[in-house]
Amino acid sequence: MSDTQQSMNPLLSVSNLRLTFNTGYGGWLGNRRHVHAVDGVSFDVQRGGVLGIVGESSCGKSSVAKSILNIHPPTSGQIIFDGEDLVRLNTRAWRDMRREIQYVFQDPLGALDPRMTVLAQVIEPLIIHSIGSSDEQTKQAHELLEAVGLLAESHSKYPHELSGGQRQRVVLARALILKPRLLICDEPVSALDVSIQAQVIQLLEELKTSFDLTIMFISHDLSLVRYFCDTIVVMYLGRIVESGSIEEVFTNPQHPYTQALISSIPVPEPGHKRDAIILQGEPPSPFNPPTGCHFHPRCGWQKTLCRSVYPDLDAVGQDGQLVACHVVHGRKLDP
Amino acid sequence: MNEHRNTADRKTWRDYLTVMPPSILISAIWIVFIVAVAVLADVIAPYDYKHMDLLDRLRPPIWMENGVWSHLFGTDDLGRDVLSRIIFSIRISLFVALLGTFIGAVLGTTLGFAAAHFRGRVDDLIMILIDFQAALPFLILALAVLAFFENSFLLFVLVMGIYGWERYARIVRGLALSASSTGYAVAVRVLGASPARVYLRHILPNVASAIIVNMTLNFPETILVETSLSFLGLGIQPPLTSLGNMVGFGRDYLLTAWWIVVLPSIVIFITSLAFSLLGDWLRDVLDPTLRGN
Structure with a gap:
């Protein structure tokens, strides 16, 4: 019962999101080409939940995050955050909304201003939103930096004087000082060593509880997503191919692409024989996606229908698992 | 926090001083000297730059025959003291160059930021202006503007300000674009x-x-x-004087009274060279990709 109530009122609800980039030679002359970075994506993020978005590079998972944050304003679609459509917000309203939605970057060194001390960067969000007096701001920043595990001696350092893990902690502190409700983490640990990754993930878990966060977690590391998230969205070339709860998708993947991804997760067990499904070929260019199902050139199941009609994302089973595959849905495949 | 930053800066400046090659050190000393001359022109010039002595025209410098101590660098065709005129010319020329450089930097930086921020048509337009400015010989543009409108000191300084703005714009646009696409600029915007x-x-x-x-x-x-421009007669107008203006008006006497032309030319040459050397060296020192070499 509480489950259905929750799903009635998600914190973030994205529907039919599209993001198209015009590229080409630019200027007034020259051909314009369009890239559908995100092509009709819909999903919900439940309050207090952790949604994982996975997929290969350039599948559009970061573009989804950047659309939600209005870094790349979406071409069309709806993004409802707590009852408000973010797409319709004007610039000023967006600036206030930034307090609610924060972003953790993949590259923490790039995300930090090289000419500002750690402390100054963590205080800055408070200055931008004029929260508290100068003393309170400093005090709050010190507290938060300690909460993310940075000792007082590193507060006056510059980003280049810190290690990768420490920098990511600074980025986290800067994102959390505004007490946001939604935290979007774009590959937050992929630039870090494995041992540091575990520390940062552990920290994220602690912060999730203490700050009552809802998290969107973008990653290509499936074991990490399995560990950290409770729902998952699998993207391929700008579209969702499968989504559902972590247990459902990992124990019973339906889409051939998801199956290939999950079969490729290393199993930490000596002598374990893997039956990894090795995908043939490269992901196709987003400039020129294949007709029909985008996955068909690499799919072992492909049929005539797959080459001409893109499959809709339809429910499989009772637990809200969605799959976009003609074969799974048992459609009439050959004429 | 500020203290920390200051000490860090001071340390790096001391580092710069220790790695200064001799040519750079000499350039720096010359620049300091030139700036001091410009600032103290009223105090150190023996005569007013407009003071004429028609009975004592075209007197050669002190180290030549007929040179006198009262006119160390001799006098020009109107009997004005060349040393005093050089001192005041340094003041005017440096002032114009400084103001022009500053205007150019502000203009170029602003347009570069505007291009990077607005993109699209604004970017295209500013890039076309940059290409236009880079393709057109500046002297022709300046001559046209100064000849068409009445020449005044203010207009002349503004024209100097237009000189070279396109390089600031191009550099700033590129750096702003790279910062705002991936790095800290996006981060701050998201905040x-x-x-x-x-x-x-x-x-x-x-x-x-x-x-x-x-x-x-x-x-x-x-x-x-x-x-x-002053040499061509479209720059600083008499009775004001500048280094180029002195060279321009002295060229009629090049064969008989060469010092009127050559002495200010030497000042122009050494000053330009000193600034160029220092700028080149600064570029190497401040470029992080070259640091540590």
């Missing part, structure tokens, strides 16, 4: 900062070293353009 804050508080300090280097490289060129 809710206004574009003004992003550009002035974050991007500007990070591109400042590139702007400063370009200013030191632009400065001697501005001096040369100023002297060229």
Whole structure:
């Protein structure tokens, strides 16, 4: 019962999101080409939940995050955050909304201003939103930096004087000082060593509880997503191919692409024989996606229908698992 | 926090001083000397630059026959003291070059930021202006503007300000674009900062070293353009004097009284060279990719 109530009122609800980039030679002359970075994506993020978005590079998972944050304003679609459509917000309203939605970057060194001390960067969000007096701001920043595990001696350092893990902690502190409700983490640990990754993930878990966060977690590391998230969205070339709860998708993947991804997760067990499904070929260019199902050139199941009609994302089973595959849905495949 | 930053800066400046090669040290000393002369012109000049003595015309410098101690560098065709005129010319030329460089830097940086921020048509338009400015010989543009409108000191300084703005714009646009596409600028924007804050508080300090280097490289060129225009008679107008103006009006006497032309020319040459050397060296020192070599 509480489950259905929750799903009635998600914190973030994205529907039919599209993001198209015009590229080409630019200027007034020259051909314009369009890239559908995100092509009709819909999903919900439940309050207090952790949604994982996975997929290969350039599948559009970061573009989804950047659309939600209005870094790349979406071409069309709806993004409802707590009852408000973010797409319709004007610039000023967006600036206030930034307090609610924060972003953790993949590259923490790039995300930090090289000419500002750690402390100054963590205080800055408070200055931008004029929260508290100068003393309170400093005090709050010190507290938060300690909460993310940075000792007082590193507060006056510059980003280049810190290690990768420490920098990511600074980025986290800067994102959390505004007490946001939604935290979007774009590959937050992929630039870090494995041992540091575990520390940062552990920290994220602690912060999730203490700050009552809802998290969107973008990653290509499936074991990490399995560990950290409770729902998952699998993207391929700008579209969702499968989504559902972590247990459902990992124990019973339906889409051939998801199956290939999950079969490729290393199993930490000596002598374990893997039956990894090795995908043939490269992901196709987003400039020129294949007709029909985008996955068909690499799919072992492909049929005539797959080459001409893109499959809709339809429910499989009772637990809200969605799959976009003609074969799974048992459609009439050959004429 | 500020203290920390200051000590860090001081340390790096001391580092710079220890690695200064001799030619750079000499250039720096010359620049300090020239600036001191410009600032103290009223005090150190033996005569007023307009003071004429028609009975004592075309007197050679002290080291030549007929030289006198009262006119160390001799006098010109109107009996004005060449040393005093050089001292005041340094003041005017440096002032024009400094103001022109500053205007160019502000104009170029602003347009560069505008291009990077608005993209699209604004970017296209500014890039076309940059290409236009880079393709058109500046002297012709300046001559046209100065000949068409009535020449005044203010207009002349503004024309000097237009010189070289396109290089600032191009550098700043590139750096701002790279910052705002991936790095800290996006981060600050996501925190809710206004574009003004992003550009002035974050991007500007990070591109400042590139702007400063370009200013030191632009400065001697501005001096040369100023002297060229003044030589052609479209720059600083008499009775005001500038280094180029002296060279221009002295050229009729090049064969009989060479010092009127040659002495200010030497000042122009050494000053431009000193600024160029210093700018080149600064570029190497401030470029992080070359640091540590």
